[in-house]
Each structure stands twice: as structure tokens, then as C-alpha cells.
Amino acid sequence: MPLTDQTAAECRDLAARYPDGRSALLPMLHVVQSEEGMINSAAIEMCADVLGLTTAEVTAVATFYTMYRQKSPGGTHHIGVCTNTLCGLLGGDAVFAALSERLDVGSGETTPDGKFTLERIECQAACTHAPVMTVDWEYFDCTTIADAIRTIEALAADEMVVATRGPAVRGWRATERTVAGIDDGLADEARCVDAIMLAGLEVAKEKGMTAPDPGKGA
Amino acid sequence: MPLTPVITAHWDDPHSYTLDSYRRHGGYTALAQALKTDPDEVIATVKESGLRGRGGAGFPTGLKWSFVPQNDGRPHYLVVNGDESEPGACKDIPIMLANPHALIEGIVITCWAIRASHAFIYIRGEVPMPIRRMQKSVAEARAAGYLGKNILGSGLDLEIVVHGGAGAYICGEETALLDSLEGRRGQPRLKPPFPAVAGLYASPTVVNNVETISSVPYIIKNGVSWYREMGTEKSPGFKVWAVSGHVTRPGIYEAPLGITMGELLDYAGGIRDGRDVKFWLPGGSSVPMLTADHLDTPMTYEAIVDAGSMLGTGTPMLFDETTSVVKAITRWLEFYRHESCGKCTPCREGTYWITGTLEKFQEGRGSQDEIEDLVEICNQIMGRSFCALGDAAATPYAPSLALFRSEWEAALTQPADEAFDPAATMIIPSMSGVGA
Structure with a gap:
């Protein structure tokens, strides 16, 4: 899909949010990646053009960050499995192995039908919810091998799949726009406060524990 | 020591993240109070x-704010560090999901002060998810007059931009974060100058963690003596x-500083299956490991420094006796190797050397030397090294050797997966139960 005037306009809008437009480069790269499926020369040139940078300057940035794909377009869905120590040892390694076998791809690779890109990911800041999987970067917390396989099957059949702390997944390219800061209207789609986040509050309420009363002694 | 829910106190409200819920529980009253107070007094x-600071270093927040030069004619910036990427750290994202307005109110108060x-x-x-939720909450706060021009008639003008990164652990380091926010490779800067003098766009800048700023409204509202009733x-x-x-019930537990790991562990139901x-x-993979001997610290x-570790992000990870130390340490080093930004030689080359050697031990091919x-x-x-990432990478091995030397010696000949059955370490069934 060629980059359109509309994409350029969105990039200019992002640049206008900042005191210095160059601050929008990371968000802009997410937007052009959502169009192109990767950071290719057209994507680099558009960002350079909008910000008045050289293509070398933009390339230096694009190659630094792991979310930008350099070599091939990403699949319809990005499947991430945290294999850092905690998630990995508590089950993430086995989840990744099962998905890798089922999809017949390794980390960073895309299935031949273009449907899935599988990736070992680093700590996703949800260690309380280990093992953590992501679909299009939405949280699929406390996953099991069976859950992960079921999720893949449902996505392969184009069924609706809802994140544990997030909305129904919409594809990796749509998420790239969200991460760029373009409103997707889904902020209230899911509560995202689950039993694990409430664990301490529940114990406190059971035991009648509270913070000090501000009225007293202040 | 009891639990003391403050930031988390109303997370069980079905819509705790909305402006309505936040205001119903006293939200934005601290802001009104602060805006009537001289910024220096705040x-x-x-x-x-x-x-x-709750991002790991524990630097006094008010002192950091006081370093920002005043009447210097330059714009000042507040940058909130929500790059939570430290292995083990998972408290800022829950705060942004469940209580985004505490962060926004904290931001407005901080911007008034600095x-x-x-x-x-x-x-x-x-x-x-936290990106879209923070964006929506900023829009709500703006519509309610807590952001924008002349906030609550105070003369303060303030805009908040929610900015998404692109995958790089190093951007949690404050100067790398600033370079990244300027649209560059996220590599750390030489200090001094510190951000308070020359930060974002070379202007005075305060960089604070999400939890730090989210704590501010409660301190302003309830007072210093109330705050100091908790902790040491x-x-x-x-x-x-x-x-x-x-642990039996992993999760978020809010309690004063000074609580022990043993007490927190009791609230979390102990180690699984009575192990x-x-x-x-x-607090994260960058701090030295401790053992059961330190559960009362x-x-x-x-106190955690005296015990030989660091509080870090205050997000404890606990492992039971089914876990291979060799495998855990190797995996963390693989992370640091992956995330080293490449700017300085000790970290770039060192993480490769350490990790390559550790991987041999993990495979049971280590040597005594x-x-x-x-x-x-x-x-x-x-x-x-140039920044703390190199120090972090150099941290985990030595304490693990001091505490579990026999395991490293066993790894001269025995692979980690033979010494410790990976299925036993897992908390989920090792087979899918579907098909194979």
C-alpha cells in the first residue's frame, strides 16, 4: 500500500503536538509502519521529508528500536511471548515452544500465509500476571499452552479474540496507530483492573487494614 | 506491618479509572489546594x-525539583518516566490503568511547583492499553479544566503529551529517555549537566517515575505528618x-516502606504449594539476589542495601527451590546483552562476553577457570560503563556465586535443564492438553 497524503498529514499533526517536531519521529515511524508493514525506504523518506531530516538521520533512529521491522513486513497478528527469566521459567518458554511448533516459525518470523509473526519478547511489565503473551501487543495474561493454542486457532479462523486487560484485538497494524498516539476510541473498552491488581486491596479489606486517617494528628 | 492502600484504595470501584470515580474519592482537591500555595512552598x-523516587534510584523528589533554576527565562519541562521495562517491575502500568487521574493531578501539581x-x-x-487510557484521561482532565489555559484561575497553563516509545529498555534511563523523546536513538547522555539544568531540548527538566508523581496528590491533600506516619x-x-x-497470590500490595518481604509474602499466601x-x-533483575535469610529485613x-541488595523498583520476584540459578542468571544476562545500547565498550562487549560464557554453563560446559x-x-x-545498564548487567552473577556456588560448579558438566526439571519450575501444565 503506497503512503498517502493522509499519512503525511497525520505525521504533520503528530509533529505539531511537540515544541520541537522531531520529537514526533518515533510516533511517525509507528504510523508509516502501520501503512507499509515495515520500515522501508518509502517510510524513511516520508518521515525525513516531513521533519526536514536526512534519510540517514531517520534510519539511525528506526534501526535502534525493536518494534520497527527492518527486513520484512509483519504478519496480520503479532504474537509475543515473554521469555525473560520470570515468565520464561514459569511457563513462557513452553508456551513459545508450543506456538513455534504449531505455527512452524521461529522468533521474528512470519507464517507463509502472512497471518502471524511470532516473537520472543522481553519483560512486558506484567510479571504478576506470568506467563504473559501478547497479541498485537494487547495483554494475554496468565496464559497456558492450551490458552495460547486456542487463541491462535481462533485468530486463524477470524473469530473475535479479546485481551485479558485490553480490547478485542484488531491486527498489529491497528495497534501501531494506537501506539503512535492516534485515538482508537477503545480506552474504556475494557476495565483492565483484574483480581491480581486487586489482590492487596482485597486482603486489606478482609483484615480491616487502611492507611492512617488523615483527619487525625494532621 | 499492615497494608495501607492509598494509590490503590479505590481500584475495586468498577470504573476507578474515570474522572468521576477519582473525584468521588477526593480527587483534584489537592490540586486546588496546591494552586493556592506558593510553588516554592509546594x-x-x-x-x-x-x-x-520510585523508579529505582530512590533520589529525594523534592530535592530534585529544587535543582530546577528559577526565573531563568527558559521553558521548564516535566517528563514522567512510564517506560517500565525492568524485568520484575510491574507497578507503573497498573497505576496508569487503574488510577490515571492520580498521575495527572500529580503532574499538574508538579508543573506548578517547578x-x-x-x-x-x-x-x-x-x-x-495504558497509552490509550492515559490519552483519554488527559482529554477528560482537559475538558474539566484541570489542563489547558489558566488552570482553576491560577495562571498556570499546562499541556500534557502522552508519548509512546518503540521498544528499548535503555530508554528507562532518564537521559536516554530524553534523547528518545527528542526523536533520536535512545542512548544515555554524559552527566553533568543533569536534566534539571539541561534536559529536554537543553532546558531545565524534571524526570520522575509514574509512581512517584502519582504519590504527590495524596501527600499534598493529607499532609506531611500523615505521610510520615507510614514508613521510616x-x-x-x-x-x-x-x-x-x-507465590500463591501474586499481585499488587500497597504497604509502607519498612514492611518485610516475609510480611508481604504472608499477605500473598506464601510460596506455592507450601514450598x-x-x-x-x-526490585528488578538489576539488584543482587537475596535468600530466605533476608525475609525479615x-x-x-x-536496610536492603545493608543486606547486600537494593530496593530498586520495589517489585519483588520470588523463586522457589525448583528454580535453576544458572538458568535464571543466564536469561537475565541475555536480556542485558539484547538491550545494551552499544554506546560504550565495557557494556557492549562485556555483556557479550558474560552471556556467552554463562550460556556454556547453562549447557553444562563451564570450566573452573x-x-x-x-x-x-x-x-x-x-x-x-556509561550508564547504570552496564552496572546492572555486572550485578547478578557474583551474588549468585556467593550464595549458590555448588550450582555453578555442577554446571561444569551438568546442563541446567538436567539439574532442574523445567516442568517443575513452571506454574502451568507442561502439556497443552489439546492434541499432542
Whole structure:
């Protein structure tokens, strides 16, 4: 899909949010990646053009960050499995192995039908919810091998799949726009406060524990 | 020591993240109060409270604010560090999901104090949900008059930009974060100058963690003496602890600094299946591991250092006796190797050397000499790298050797997966139960 005037306009809008437009480069790269499926020369040139940078300057940035794909377009869905120590040892390694076998791809690779890109990911800041999987970067917390396989099957059949702390997944390219800061209207789609986040509050309420009363002694 | 829910107190409200819910529980009253107070007095209050940065370093927050030069004619900026990427750290994203307005109210109060009219919330790129939720909440706050021009008639103008990153652990380091926010490769800057003097766009900038700023409204609203009723003299106040690993009920537990890991572990139902703690890390993979011997150590910045570790992000990870130390350490080093930004030689080269050697041990191919060589390589990195990432990478091995030497010696011949059955370490069934 060629980059359109509309994409350029969105990039200019992002640049206008900042005191210095160059601050929008990371968000802009997410937007052009959502169009192109990767950071290719057209994507680099558009960002350079909008910000008045050289293509070398933009390339230096694009190659630094792991979310930008350099070599091939990403699949319809990005499947991430945290294999850092905690998630990995508590089950993430086995989840990744099962998905890798089922999809017949390794980390960073895309299935031949273009449907899935599988990736070992680093700590996703949800260690309380280990093992953590992501679909299009939405949280699929406390996953099991069976859950992960079921999720893949449902996505392969184009069924609706809802994140544990997030909305129904919409594809990796749509998420790239969200991460760029373009409103997707889904902020209230899911509560995202689950039993694990409430664990301490529940114990406190059971035991009648509270913070000090501000009225007293202040 | 009891739990003391403050930031988390109303998370069980079905819509805790909305402006309505936040206001129903007293939200934005601290802002009205602060805006009637001289900015220097707000800084003084936060100084007196003793609030310390919750991103890992524990630097006194009010002191950091006071470093921003005043009447210098330059714009000032507040940058909130929401790049939560430290392995084990998982408390800022829950705060942004469940209580985003505490962060926004904290931002407005902070900007009043440091005389900033532009704030940024830098959120790591791999988490769309907190990005969209913060954006919506900023829009809500703006519509309610808590952001924009002349906020509550105070004369303060403030805009907040929610900014998504693109995948790079190093951007949690404050100067790398600033370079990233300027649209560059996220590599750390030489200090000095510190951000308070030359930060974002070379202007005076305060960089604070999400939890730090989210604590500010409660301190302003309830007062210094209330805040200091919790915690200790040098480590006052409440803290959002995220307890993870082989525990019965992993999750978010809010309690004063000074609570012990043993107490937190009791609240979390103990180690799974009545097992024992083998090792635990108080705050992320970058701090030295401790054992069951330290379960009674008060979780304060000072006491944990005295015990040989660091409080870090205050997000303890606990592992039981089914866990291979060799495998755990190797995996963390693989992470540091992956995330080293490449700017300085000790970290770039050192993380490769350490990890390559560790991987041999993990496969049961270590050598006696390398057990000691690794200590030496780590010493060559420690204190010699450009930023704390190198120090972090050099940290985990030596304490693990001191505590579990026999395991490293066993790894001269025995692969980690033979010494410790990976299926036993897992908390989920090892087979899918569907098909094969």
C-alpha cells in the first residue's frame, strides 16, 4: 500500500503536538509502519521529508528500536511471548515452544500465509500476571499452552479474540496507530483492573487494614 | 506491618479509572489546594515529606525539583518516566490503568511547583492499553479544566503529551529517555549537566517515575505528618509493591516502606504449594539476589542495601527451590546483552562476553577457570560503563556465586535443564492438553 497524503498529514499533526517536531519521529515511524508493514525506504523518506531530516538521520533512529521491522513486513497478528527469566521459567518458554511448533516459525518470523509473526519478547511489565503473551501487543495474561493454542486457532479462523486487560484485538497494524498516539476510541473498552491488581486491596479489606486517617494528628 | 492502600484504595470501584470515580474519592482537591500555595512552598512540602523516587534510584523528589533554576527565562519541562521495562517491575502500568487521574493531578501539581507549562508521559511502546487510557484521561482532565489555559484561575497553563516509545529498555534511563523523546536513538547522555539544568531540548527538566508523581496528590491533600506516619525516617510513606513469581497470590500490595518481604509474602499466601523461597530480588533483575535469610529485613532503601541488595523498583520476584540459578542468571544476562545500547565498550562487549560464557554453563560446559573469570569480567564492567545498564548487567552473577556456588560448579558438566526439571519450575501444565 503506497503512503498517502493522509499519512503525511497525520505525521504533520503528530509533529505539531511537540515544541520541537522531531520529537514526533518515533510516533511517525509507528504510523508509516502501520501503512507499509515495515520500515522501508518509502517510510524513511516520508518521515525525513516531513521533519526536514536526512534519510540517514531517520534510519539511525528506526534501526535502534525493536518494534520497527527492518527486513520484512509483519504478519496480520503479532504474537509475543515473554521469555525473560520470570515468565520464561514459569511457563513462557513452553508456551513459545508450543506456538513455534504449531505455527512452524521461529522468533521474528512470519507464517507463509502472512497471518502471524511470532516473537520472543522481553519483560512486558506484567510479571504478576506470568506467563504473559501478547497479541498485537494487547495483554494475554496468565496464559497456558492450551490458552495460547486456542487463541491462535481462533485468530486463524477470524473469530473475535479479546485481551485479558485490553480490547478485542484488531491486527498489529491497528495497534501501531494506537501506539503512535492516534485515538482508537477503545480506552474504556475494557476495565483492565483484574483480581491480581486487586489482590492487596482485597486482603486489606478482609483484615480491616487502611492507611492512617488523615483527619487525625494532621 | 499492615497494608495501607492509598494509590490503590479505590481500584475495586468498577470504573476507578474515570474522572468521576477519582473525584468521588477526593480527587483534584489537592490540586486546588496546591494552586493556592506558593510553588516554592509546594516544593518544600514534598521535600519535608521525604518522598523518594520510585523508579529505582530512590533520589529525594523534592530535592530534585529544587535543582530546577528559577526565573531563568527558559521553558521548564516535566517528563514522567512510564517506560517500565525492568524485568520484575510491574507497578507503573497498573497505576496508569487503574488510577490515571492520580498521575495527572500529580503532574499538574508538579508543573506548578517547578514552573513548567509542558509535560510528557513517556510510555514504552509495547503497551497500547495504558497509552490509550492515559490519552483519554488527559482529554477528560482537559475538558474539566484541570489542563489547558489558566488552570482553576491560577495562571498556570499546562499541556500534557502522552508519548509512546518503540521498544528499548535503555530508554528507562532518564537521559536516554530524553534523547528518545527528542526523536533520536535512545542512548544515555554524559552527566553533568543533569536534566534539571539541561534536559529536554537543553532546558531545565524534571524526570520522575509514574509512581512517584502519582504519590504527590495524596501527600499534598493529607499532609506531611500523615505521610510520615507510614514508613521510616529515611524511607517514609507508602509504596506500591508488585509481588511476583512462585507465590500463591501474586499481585499488587500497597504497604509502607519498612514492611518485610516475609510480611508481604504472608499477605500473598506464601510460596506455592507450601514450598520454600530459594532466592528473591527486592526490585528488578538489576539488584543482587537475596535468600530466605533476608525475609525479615525491612524493605527500606537503607536496610536492603545493608543486606547486600537494593530496593530498586520495589517489585519483588520470588523463586522457589525448583528454580535453576544458572538458568535464571543466564536469561537475565541475555536480556542485558539484547538491550545494551552499544554506546560504550565495557557494556557492549562485556555483556557479550558474560552471556556467552554463562550460556556454556547453562549447557553444562563451564570450566573452573571461567567461574572466576566471570567475576573479573563483571568487575571490569562495574563502574566503568556509561550508564547504570552496564552496572546492572555486572550485578547478578557474583551474588549468585556467593550464595549458590555448588550450582555453578555442577554446571561444569551438568546442563541446567538436567539439574532442574523445567516442568517443575513452571506454574502451568507442561502439556497443552489439546492434541499432542
